[in-house]
Structures are given as C-alpha cells and as structure tokens.
Amino acid sequence: MTLYLLRRLFLLAFVLLALSLLAFSLAYMFPGDMLQNLTGLRYIAPEQVAVLTAEYRLDQGYLAQYIAYLQRILSGNWGLSFASQQPLLQEIGLLLPATLELAAYALLISFFAGIPLGIIAAVKPEGVISKGISALAITGYSMPVFWWALLLIMLFSLGLGWLPTAGRIGVLYEVKHVTGFMLMDILLSDSAHRNDALLNALRHMLLPTLVLATYPTTVMIRFTKDSMLEVWEQSYIKTARAKGLNRLQVLYRHGLRNALLPVIRQIGLQFSTLITLAMITEVIFSWPGIGRWLIDSIYQRNYPAIQAGLLVISTLVISVNMLTEILHTLFNPLARKR
Template sequence: MLYSFLRRLFLLLIILVILSAVSYTIFMRDPINQVFAEPYFYSGYFTYVDSLLKGDLGITYNGGDSLLMLILTVLPPTLELCFAAMIVAFLFGVPFGLLGAFFNKNIFGKAINAVSSLGLSVPVFWIAPILLYVAAIQHWQISAVGQINLLYEIKPITGFATIDVWFVDEPYRTKVIQNVFQHLILPTLVLAITPTMEITKLIQQRTEYILAQNYVKLSITRGWPIWRILTKYVLRNSLPLVIPQIPRLITFVLAQGMLIEGVFGWPGIGRWLIDAVSQQDYNSISAGVIVIGLFIIVINALTEILTFILDPFNKKGWYAR
C-alpha cells in the first residue's frame, strides 16, 4: 500500500510540474514578463514556481488588480453552477437509469434510452441560447441573465450566492432568495443535460447486467418486492461504479459551463478567461490555467479517496500493488 501511495504521489508531482510549465509558457508570452527570464527562457521558471507556492499569482495588466482576489471572485460562481448541475444530474439520472432498465422491454424504457442518446449528442452552446429565447418569449421567471438582479446586493461571505443569500438581513430577503434561484435554474438545467444522460446510460447498463444475474432471478422467483431487490442488489452494485466517473463528468461540465457563461451573463471564471484572451492578458490566462488544473486535480484526488473507502476491491488493489 505504501508503494502504491508513493507512486500516486510521484504521478501527482509530475502533473503539477507539467501544469506549472504550461502556465509559465503562457506567462512568458507577454513581452513585459520576458525581462525576468533573461538571458534564458527557463531562467525565471523557479522564481515563478516559488511565487505560485506562496500564493502570489501576480496582477492583471488590465487594471492592476490582484489575480488571486479576482479568481476568488469569479471561481465560486462557476463552481456553484457546476455543483448544481451535478446534483440535478444525479437526482434525475439515477431514477431514469433504473426505470430504463426495469422497463427496457416496453416503449417507456426504449424512450429513455433514445432520449439519453440524443441528449449526449446535443451541444449545450447551441441549446443554451434556444432555451433562453424560449423562456424569454414565454415570460418565464427563470429567463434571467446574470447571477442576481442588480437591484439586490448580497454581501460576499463564501462567494457562493446560494449560500450568502441566507445571511442577507433585509426585510425583502425572501425576494432575494427567490431571485438568486431564478437566475440559477436555467443555466443549471442546460448544464445538467449531458451528465444526466451520461449517468442514465451508466446506471441503465449496469442495472440491466445485474437483473440478468441468477441470484437476482432467484430473488424474483421467491417473490421479493422490487424495492428490496433495488436496495439490496441494484443500488449497491451500481452507484459505486458511477463514483470513478465523477472527475470526468465534473471536468466536462466545467468546460461546458465556461462556454455558456457568456450566453447567460454568468460572472464566472470562463467568461473572465475569454475576456482575458480577447485582451491578451497572459498573466490572467496563466493564473486561470493553474487554478482550473488544481481544481481538477483536487476533485480527482477526492474521488479516489471516496472510491477507496466505498469499494473493497479497490482496497485490495492498493494492498496488492
């Protein structure tokens, strides 16, 4: 187990070195930064890494603001959107997958399978403006742009509007809470389409495999109710297989969220990075690459820990290695 842990730690260090090298290469695209690397290109790399380890991401040349403070402002809205989409995906994907497996012989199960395949092929950057247009012409309350109405003010505590709104001490707090969730619903639903369909297919395929096993067929012939088979066999053997897919799904949702933030006027890191690219602010781009890379690494590490705890076969694999 110690050898496996050291091997994973070594791989993590390699990934961090590659990530810092990519960020440093982007950083050096700015002619102003090249003076710090004279006479060789790699001369300033160790100074750059030392600054990163100290939490100093530098400043943006478009305004001179601290990049660390800017990222702490724009990152929470993006994470809020991604986590909300993943929650919705699990809430709908798991039941749809189970229903599709239990009723795979009739039209209901085939419809779920067809819709899940269609949802995986629909690009969100195409469907986002269409849904926003439909919601606007139908005068739905969720056809809102931005994170909150500019008439309201939420004091930033955690950076997540859905959490900070509960600390608003105003007579109209209920209206502010309603407004925050109205702005969150539509982009969340758009982002949740792909992971929902992905989870639906994973759960459906795994459930169909489990239902085809002899021990499940024997339980059915004994007259076990569906809910007992569901809790004893299906969920216990299906959900642990979804957990290793979480980093990939979150990474995919994060990338899609960065694409549609401009459509919904969402003040997230994706919209901020696109503005930085258009302004050729290489300091901001390099800092954004570092932060997004670290976020994905943390999510992957947490998922491996959770898989290690829940999956006994994974534990055996660690010791066997």
Template sequence: MALEYVFRRIILLSFMLLLLSIFTFSLSFLFPGDPLSNLSGIQNISFHESDALSEKYKLDQSIPTQFISFITRVSQGDWGISFASQEPIFDHIVALFPATLELALYALLASIVFGIPAGIISAAYYKKWPDKIINTLTLLGYSTPVFWLALLMIMFFCLQLGLLPMSGRVSLLYEIPDVTGFILIDILLSDVSYKFNAFIDAIKHLLLPTIVLSTYPTMVLIRFTRDSMLEVLEKNYIKTARAKGLSRSQLIFRHALRNALLPVIKQIGLQFSTLITLAMITEVIFSWPGIGRWLIDSIYQRDFPAIQGGLLAVSTFIILATVTADLMHSLFDPISRNQTHGKI
C-alpha cells in the first residue's frame, strides 16, 4: 500500500512538472517580441545568427520537437541568457536561490517554534483568557499585510530606534567567501578574523525579514494546531483517560499531542511553499539578494528569459516541496494513505 501511494504521488508530480514545462515553454511565444530572442536572450540577432539559432532551438521544426529540445536544454542547465546582464540565467538562479531558501527556512523554523506551542496553549485554555489573547493576536496577524508590517518594522526598529539594519544580508565591512550560499553557514566556515562580529551582524540583518516573513505561517500554524488539538481532545479515548483521573497536562502531553500534530506536519510543508512566494515581497522591501527580488526586477526590466527561468525554478521548487510534505505526512500517518486509496 505504501509503495502504491508513493507511485501515485510520483505520477502526480510528473504530470504537474509536465504541465509546468508546457506553460514555461509557451511563454517564449506569448511574451512580446521575437520568440527566438526570448529563447536565446540575444536581442539584436543578425541574419547569420538567426539561421544558427533557429537550428539550435528547432524553430524550423514542429512544436513537439521544439518542446523536446526545450526540455533537453533545461535539463542540461541551458536556460538562456538574461537581457539585462547578458549572463546565463541558470547561473543567476544557482547563485540567488540559496538566499531565498535560507530566509524561508529560518522563517519556517520561527513559525514552528512559536506557532505550535501557542496553538497548544490556546487549546489547553479553551475559552479562557490565554485562548482569547492568542486568538486576538492571530486575527491581527491574519489581517496585517506583509508589506505594511515590513514598513512598520523598518520605521520603528531601523529609523526610530536604530537597532537593526534595514537592508542586505551582511554589512559591506565584512567580506565573506561564498561557499554554500547560506550566509550564516558561510561565516562559520570562513577563517576570517572578524567571524564573530560578522555572524552577529548577519543575525541582525536576518532578524526583521524573518519576523515579517514568518508572521502569516505562524498564524496559520496556531489556528491549525489549536483546532487539531481541540478535535483530538473530544475523542473517546481522551474522555476515558480523563475519567481515570488524569490531569489536563497529562492528557495533552501523553495522549493528545502526538495525534494532534499529525495533520500539522503536512501543514508545515504547505506553509513552506507559501513562504517561498511571500519571500518575493519581503526580499524587495528589505533588499534581500534572493531569487524573488531578482524575479521582480526582471519583470520591471521586461527581461523575458529571466522571467521564464525564474518562474520555472520557483514553481518547480514549490511543487516538489508540496509533494514531499504530502509524502512525509503519509509516512507518519498511515491512515491518510488508506483514506486516499484510489486517488491521485
């Protein structure tokens, strides 16, 4: 049953990636301008270059042949050249994606650390003042736009108090060798004399974007954990344990918590996909050098090959993260596999 479930998810993943590839391939013809320029990244194509590029990209052949050629080039790392920088798009994505992934991972960690315990406390004190306070804060977090919260944080902590920097990943005073693309890890791996100061500076740069980006998923995890916990607490085996004289803390931590967190595991993976998309707004506001900011800049510059490559990279990662979260949930909760039997 488990292998059958994984096989169905692999089929679903393959189908979604196929649709994404078809959509990305069609963008070269839907964008304004010459499809040959959109595919290659060369804007002023001479007559002799046109024949060579048409042969390379199979534009003189059928659409299925062009699509297969497109898939082959993408799998080989040939994603075209950016209009703006005249550099390979794949190199941009490889260089910038770790910064986005780092920000999303820290925001997800913050959401788990604060969201799940708050949801448990809210359920434990159902309809009491801790539950009311947490629900009020959750409602405020839901209702606050990400960009507005980011601007408020910058005005208060950066401009008013001067406690935190408002842009970038690390101050220009520190030169950190790029090894993994994750700034904190690169600082720890470096052998520079100012390692400690650079690490503290990077933490300060990371603090505000992480808080802003983690706000929405934290609110989601609070509500989801609370509702899941309340549902489990109404189960018959919990009522039986309560009748035996167990305290509320014993009911929660010994019996209810493990089963209540099973649906939350899947929600954590889904929120990670949400963080990748929300990171685009956060990166622009805080000048965070990630793929989201690069993609927004490409849209402003009408850099069609970069838009195509950026959308392909971000969408592929979101699809992979969503399917992985579903597989992880089924691994911890076998009942979910039985409930989805016969479904793709």
C-alpha cells in the first residue's frame, strides 16, 4: 500500500508539473506584450521594463523563465488582473469558495438522491417503478443545462415568484467575509437578522444547486443501478438467498456495501463534471464564482486571469480525482491486492 501511495503521489507531482508547464506556455501563445501578459500591468513605464525583465528573467532562456514562474506561483505572486488591477490570488481566494460551495451541495444532492433511486431501480429492474426511474434518469441526462436552468427560472421565479433569479444573497443583507462559504459565514456572524439572511441565502442557492445537481444525479442513478445488478448476480448473493435470507437482508448485509464501493470513484469524476457545468450555471444565475469570473476573463481578454484560472481549476480537479482514487483503494481489498 505504501508503494501504491508513493506511485500515486509521484504521478500527481508529474501531472501538476506538466500542468504548470502548460500554464506557463500560455503567456507565449497569447497576443500582446509578453511582459504585460506575465505581470498583468496595463501600462508599464520605460524605467520599469528593465527591472521587470530581470525579475521575470525574460533576458534568459526558457528554462530560467519557467523556474522563475514556479517560484512566483509558490510564493503567491501570480500577477495582476487586467480588468481590476487586483492581485489574482486575492481574487481567486474570494471567488473559489462560492464555486466550491455550489458544487459541494450539488454533489451531496446527487448522492442522497441518486444512490437510493438507483438501489430502488435495481431491486425489481423489470418493474414499473424501475422503468420510471430509468426514464427519469435518461431525461435528466439528455437535458441541456442552460435550457433546464432557464425553464426553472421561468417557472419558479418569473411565473410563481417563489425564488430569486440571480445572485448569492439579497442586497439588504451584508455578510462579513470570513470563510467565503455563504451559509457558514452567516452562521458565524452576530447579526440580529441572521435567520432572515440564512433563509434568503438558501432561497438564492436552491435553483442553481438543483440545476447543477441534475446531471450527476442521473449519472449516479444509472451507475448505482448497474452496480447493484452486477453484484446481485454474484455467487455469494445466490448463496445467501439460498440460506433463507430475504431480499432486504441480502441487500443490506451483502449487496449494498459491495455495490457502493465503485461509487466512491465517481466522486472525483462527478466533481470534475460539476466544475465544468458550474461555469454555465454561474453565468445564468449571476453566481459570483470562479467559473463566471473565468468566462468573463475570456470575453475581456484578461490573459493573466485565464492563465491563473486554468491552473487553479485544473489543479483542483486533478487533486480530487487522485484523492478519490486513493480512498477507493483503501476501502476496496481487491483494488489493494491488484
């Protein structure tokens, strides 16, 4: 197991190194002045050119420039944003929790809704309930995210007026930034209107979370159902049923724990999908996350922000995938044996 962990950590380090090399090379692919693309400064005085050239080692070879880039990344000097002229690391620190919060709640919904529905669909695969769940999963899987989001806005916001159309919280509430996670910051605040602010934040969060959770929920339904049906045909399941155990006992004692082991690996896969879908969801609902910020940066040709956003999102997705792979190996004896 130790050798496996070392191999995985070495692979993670290699992938992150390759990712940093890709992010570094983007500065040479973007149009415009190289020094502006690296620093994020809109206007560079003539007396600053020599100093910045030496700092960024542009007068040396590519290897020296790449090493200087790694040093700046590790030290937190990521440059400035073209749009706001603020440090990129500071902007990312303010925006990333909003995206993580939205993705985390959507992932929880997908597990707590998708796994039970998948198990129910697998108990009697030829029944009416199973076919209804499968039809619902196929419908949700095939539905475009932007169309589903606009449909919910038209129904619950414009039609019924129950939920807000955009934003993270109402303008009447001012929540102090502590962790960046809205619900946690509201609970940590000492405001007299904390309960009202919490309810308002939940109302703002409901529609984008449901939209974002639709696709991974349908994937979890189909994956759990297929995994349960595969386990249900194993010899030890037939032996347990031959001993007189009823369907629920066999499901709880033998089938469920073995069928849910592969589901752990889906956390990383669905998280990467959620990060991708969050970009569209954040734009539609005006959610102040890193996905919307990155798309705005593309429209604004904010090259330093594009470079930093790519590095952060890719590192996050790769790390989560690697972590879930390691957890799956720890919980699965067969995977450890292989």
